[in-house]
Amino acid sequence: MVTTVLLAVFVAAILAAVVYRHFLPLLRNPGAPGAASAGPSSNEERLFQCSYPGPIRGILGGSSLLVVTGERHRRIRGMALAFVASTGLRPAYLADVDRAARAVVASWRGRCAVAFCDEARQFAFGAIVEQVVGLSPEAPLIRRLLEHYSTFMKGLVSLPLNIPGTPYARAVEARRKISLTLEEIMDERWKGDGSSFRKPAFLDVLIADSELSHDDKVTFVLDTLLAGYETTSVLLSMLVYFVGQSAQCLEQLKVEHESIRSSKGTDEFLTAEDYRKMEYTQRVINETLRCGNIVKFVHRKALKDVKYKGYVIPAGWKVLPILGSVHLDPALYKNPQEFDPCRWEGLDQTSSGKKFAPFGGGLRLCPGSELGKVEAAFFLHHLVLQYGWRLDGEYVPMAHPYVEFSKGLPIEIWCHQQSDTAPWFVGQQL
Ligand code: HEM
Numbered sequence: 001m002v003t004t005v006l007l008a009v010f011v012a013a014i015l016a017a018v019v020y021r022h023f024l025p026l027l028r029n030p031g032a033p034g035a036a037s038a039g040p041s042s043n044e045e046r047l048f049q050c051s052y053p054g055p056i057r058g059i060l061g062g063s064s065l066l067v068v069t070g071e072r073h074r075r076i077r078g079m080a081l082a083f084v085a086s087t088g089l090r091p092a093y094l095a096d097v098d099r100a101a102r103a104v105v106a107s108w109r110g111r112c113a114v115a116f117c118d119e120a121r122q123f124a125f126g127a128i129v130e131q132v133v134g135l136s137p138e139a140p141l142i143r144r145l146l147e148h149y150s151t152f153m154k155g156l157v158s159l160p161l162n163i164p165g166t167p168y169a170r171a172v173e174a175r176r177k178i179s180l181t182l183e184e185i186m187d188e189r190w191k192g193d194g195s196s197f198r199k200p201a202f203l204d205v206l207i208a209d210s211e212l213s214h215d216d217k218v219t220f221v222l223d224t225l226l227a228g229y230e231t232t233s234v235l236l237s238m239l240v241y242f243v244g245q246s247a248q249c250l251e252q253l254k255v256e257h258e259s260i261r262s263s264k265g266t267d268e269f270l271t272a273e274d275y276r277k278m279e280y281t282q283r284v285i286n287e288t289l290r291c292g293n294i295v296k297f298v299h300r301k302a303l304k305d306v307k308y309k310g311y312v313i314p315a316g317w318k319v320l321p322i323l324g325s326v327h328l329d330p331a332l333y334k335n336p337q338e339f340d341p342c343r344w345e346g347l348d349q350t351s352s353g354k355k356f357a358p359f360g361g362g363l364r365l366c367p368g369s370e371l372g373k374v375e376a377a378f379f380l381h382h383l384v385l386q387y388g389w390r391l392d393g394e395y396v397p398m399a400h401p402y403v404e405f406s407k408g409l410p411i412e413i414w415c416h417q418q419s420d421t422a423p424w425f426v427g428q429q430l
Pocket of ligand 1: 050065066077080084223224227228229231232235294295298299358359360361363364365366367368369371372373
């Protein structure tokens with residue numbers, strides 16, 4: 001007991017010293033957050049370099065995209081871009097996303113409440129996993145993988161104590177289990193004998209790549225699944241949270257999606273053309289990204305002494321560019337605290353720029369931004385057409401530092417359709 005307390009005090013003292021050394025001068029200084037948010041996107045690898053904390057690196061692995069720099073980063077990022085290009089807005093990908101959204105929404109039949117964060121995770125994970133490893137979201141392995149990912153996420157930002165029972169140790173163990181499962185999937189795919197693995201998937205491209213090591217490939221899949229589902233599911237939860245508080249916004253969404261659906265059969269999948277018609281939806285998504293600030297900040301370190309607005313950030317210091325600082329700046333947005341999708345009318349809706357950077361920028365700009373937005377738009381389509389919802393209580397999102405909703409965002413739901421027959425064709429294959 002005494003040893004544990006001494007150990008805890010010792011670790012806390014070290015952490016306090018590290019925080020003081022690396023972060024406090026910047027946080028204490030009102031000019032610093034501005035200096036931090038302005039630079040790295042365009043100065044990556046010149047003045048600043050990606051530098052996630054040791055424990056995150058320890059869990060993600062040495063070849064994670066968030067860890068590698070320089071030429072290695074360019075090489076692995078190239079794979080991520082190739083993955084996104086392989087899905088793009090292609091009909092097969094869009095149909096998979098559509099089917100995954102229908103399946104989750106249809107599973108609510110007969111229920112009057114759901115914890116939305118879990119539903120959003122299940123949808124977003126199913127959508128990305130199908131593209132990367134070629135497994136259908138209903139495959140039993142997927143549930144298992146998703147559970148490991150949840151444990152993994154909880155330990156990603158935790159005290160780096162690798163002692164059995166701590167969140168950190170559980171995350172390390174979860175990563176080991178994810179790696180083993182992914183290896184199993186890759187082996188089956190390699191042999192070509194798994195009946196559930198016949199669908200083309202990006203894994204085939206990875207397996208055929210002779211330059212990447214086996215560990216690089218497993219880490220790449222792990223990274224893409226993590227980056228591809230966690231943020232998208234938070235975006236969806238934020239959408240439900242903000243739209244759930246604005247009857248007018250919900251009504252406008254319904255009008256848009258009813259109009260799109262009225263030109264199609266109920267069982268017809270959404271297409272890229274339909275997505276382009278979702279103009280108001282895209283404004284709602286942008287406004288949610290602006291107000292929700294899903295990724296609050298990214299981690300960098302100064303490569304050399306950097307002068308900024310009369311301050312010097314010494315070489316080696318940590319810098320945390322706060323992506324959301326511009327999003328809530330009254331000089332850039334009128335009534336920035338107000339959720340108002342109409343502010344995007346006639347504006348540039350691209351997600352990278354000095355005023356709007358929910359997906360980061362520069363050499364590290366999120367390659368999956370469009371995938372995340374399409375997935376959110378398609379899910380909204382089925383949600384608003386079939387259900388009304390009410391936020392159950394005052395569960396505001398919290399930053400821990402990643403966004404979380406206490407109690408997993410419970411919502412009351414009611415179905416607009418009177419008929420008992422499922423309106424959508426769950427599990428239908430193209
Ligand atoms: C709403 C959804 C999403 C948000 C808000 C988001 C946000 C971000 C941000 C801010 C970064 C930059 C990190 C940094 O600079 O250190 C990033 C990187 C990344 N994102 Fe996303 N992301 C989303 C969806 C996705 C999806 C669907 C994918 C799937 C392919 C994805 C894959 C990646 C990857 C691979 C990186 C690392 C890029 C690099 O280091 O070169 N993201 N994301």
